[in-house]
Amino acid sequence: MHTEHDFSAAGDRLSTFPAFFRVEGRQVAVFGNGDEAFAKVRLLSNTNAHIIAYADEPDDNFARYLADNSVDHRALAYAENLLDGATLVFAATGDERLDRDIVVAARARKIPANAVDQPEFCDFFTPALVTRAPVAVAIGTEGAGPVLAQMIRARVDQMLSPSLGKLARLAVHYRDAAENNVPKGALRRNFWRRFFSGAVADAMANGDTLTAHQAVEQLLDAPEKAEGRVWLVGAGPGAEDLLTLRAQRVLMEADVIVYDALVPQAIVDMGRRDAERLSVGKRKGCHSKSQDDINRLLVRLGRQGMRVVRLKSGDPLVYGRAGEEMAALRDAGIAYEIVPGITSAFAAAADFELPLTLRGVASSLIFTTGHDLAGDVLPDWARLAVSGATIAVYMGRSVAASVAKRLMDAGLAVETTVAVIENASRADRRLLHGTLNDLPDLEHRDEMTGPVMVIIGDAVAGANFEKSESLALSGAPGDLKREYVNG
Template identity: 65%
Template sequence: MSRPAVKLNAFPIFMRVENRPVIVVGGGEEALAKARLLTQSSAELAIVADNPTESLAEWAAENGVHVVREAYDAAHLAGAALVFAASGEEALDRLAAADARAAGIPVNAVDRPELCDFFTPALVNRAPVAVAIGTEGAGPVLAQMIRARIEQLLPLSLGRLARLAVSYRGIVERVLSKGAVRRRFWKEFFAGAPARAIEAGDEERAARAAADLIRRQGLASGHVALVGAGPGAEDLLTLRAQRLLMEADTIVYDALVPEAVVAMGRRDAERIAAGKRKGCHSKSQAEINTLIVSLARQGKRVVRLKSGDPLIFGRAGEEMQALRDAGISHEVVPGVTAAFAAAANFALPLTLRGVASSIVFTTGHDLKGNALPDWAKLAIGGATVAVYMGRSIAAEVARHLIRAGLSPDTAVAVVENASLGHRAMFHGTLADLPSLQERAELTGPVMTIIGDAVAGADFSRSEPLAAHQPVLSVA
């Protein structure tokens, strides 16, 4: 047996206030807060206060808001669309509320829910789009928390996109058939090429995309977003990445991307594991290139989800070239790379004035030969070096750097599964680094940071590498 629906005591509506008087009674902080909110509308705002605070008077002058510097009288409410009793004085607020009600004007009394005909919502403003969150006065802080979450989800460009949509409404009604075709057009308009162009600030391109969409009867053109999933923790995903995941038809993800991040996508999105993990390549790079091109040619919105940042050891260059060659629309969304997450775990300054002024990102795989790579020379010159996937080559990295002249006492920090709650952290010196190869239990991605700046890290939550120290040979 289903539960009966809980009914709202306050029904949410949007009330027209364009060019209509709205009166705020009060001259202090409560009145100022309401006035600031109301200036997001096109109402004719007036504040009634015989002795307004200096901050309210200054704000009103800066924003062109009229302040009636008189003791409150019921006559001040004449013709008002709405009244806000915001004096902070119970007797005055009750009087203003009673006068408004007697005149048939809806009234809100700040912090006095028993006097309110309506409640002021927490507002997400993307004019002409607005989202209002209300709790019937029970939890204003909760309403603000919900508002903050919604603010993250809605791009600032949404209002411009909605205004552009208004200009196409007439032609869509004339040219496109009712029902599925129009719905398909508007869905692609608000989530496809026109939306991407508006977000990029290119209204001419958005108009061209909308016109093309009309010609194609609302049929979508494919698009691929190469999205950085960050180092692992889902709350390090960017807001743009999260929006694209919610819009994606298909998510193609690498093995190092945690399920919790993949799960942030739309529930009905197709999910394809692309592999690409050391020793476990389920798909070749050529197969991945072919896959994302094929999906886009089917008109799908594709998110190619890559660990960390797509442009750092993510082979994004090959995928972007394949998309360019195929003429597929695409974009890149940066992500937090593992080096930054590892540094944050250690509270480690990657650059430090007077110690290290440059950073090197490397996989270390170019140390297989006898020649010393350029990045190693930079390390000797004082740069901080971040080595990705460094466990299997730890001894080789240490051997080459010490042989080239870097002090064996140079500080080293190591993190497995950077940013995640189950991360493992180690610290020591370059001479200790070979012990990392002996730690077969470290099956997650390992990040190694080397340099004098590492000495300034917080090692209180890490284990000394020297606890598993093999003999290092530099011969």
């Protein structure tokens, strides 16, 4: 049957008006014994309302909750006089006719009421709720479905810092001081913008209330002076959903995003819409800016009072040149913070379902670059590889032959299993497997232009090779022997 849909401008309008009821200290009545009544009481417990649960035979879990949380429980079946004095009413008895009767009686008393799962008998709808008291975000779908509302709720919950409520309460504490000390207009708006996204917010996020108060006092003394801050943020291996929640939050606060070539554009685009974006991409043989240039850029932006996200592939502290940038910021007196990211070795291992450590086989893990093994002197850790350590080699494709030769010369067996991953975690990732003897062939894989991770060691034999191809350029791959030593 064909059904007409409203795609007009009127169809874009809400049929309900979002509003917040003032319920502190006021009675909210919930009628019912089962899960629906239980759910409404739990939702109301986010408020300071005087909740009255009318439940003559509550389910066991509901009864336990009422007792444990000191809810005003009255073991009474519904009667009209119980509505007297209520500000809101929830009818959740499980009996549709009774719920309708409760709503009709509440309406006669001019009390807004809600009958569970009966929209036509609801004066208001209960939203999916994200709370950072006193901040609340309510999500309604006008009947599109609670599942959709909960999905949206989960996303909003991730976006909001756990410390947001404390920050909002601090703002209430300083509201009068701001009105008395900061001129009305653009300067006061800028004061509050910096309050909620500057040093005050950073201190509260770190649980440092004393520093937060000091930062507010500094803002009040000099509301026109902005203080810069730099975050060194790990963008992870490339997949957007592997970005940490903290990284997402600071991207939304940044005035400027300074990013490397290996950071996908989709992650750069997750930043605040009006933030300036500066590419300082450094790839082999194509350096758009030197490290000294980048250091000077970060210091200059910080001195201008900017909030800067320095976005790096993987983790900033693993081959990310973060040490030099931190030193430059320290010397210049610019505040900074590290936001860790998932390093490529972990993402590559996850793609291969590869245990980087394996009891009885490999108890240590080494991070290195291929160039560490290309010099004249064999690194001290190479002997650990012979004794079973797993080696994660970053940026190793162009020196694969040298890496293989040096490790074999150190005594590592030629049949040691090797896993190679290009574009770890991304949709276009490529997985190859072989042995240490096959590794030199990697240098001839000119089609591999993305970042490549090589993982070597006995534990690699425990990986899942069903989705990978042979590393050897000629000859059919033999079955890789998987050996587990179970303790």
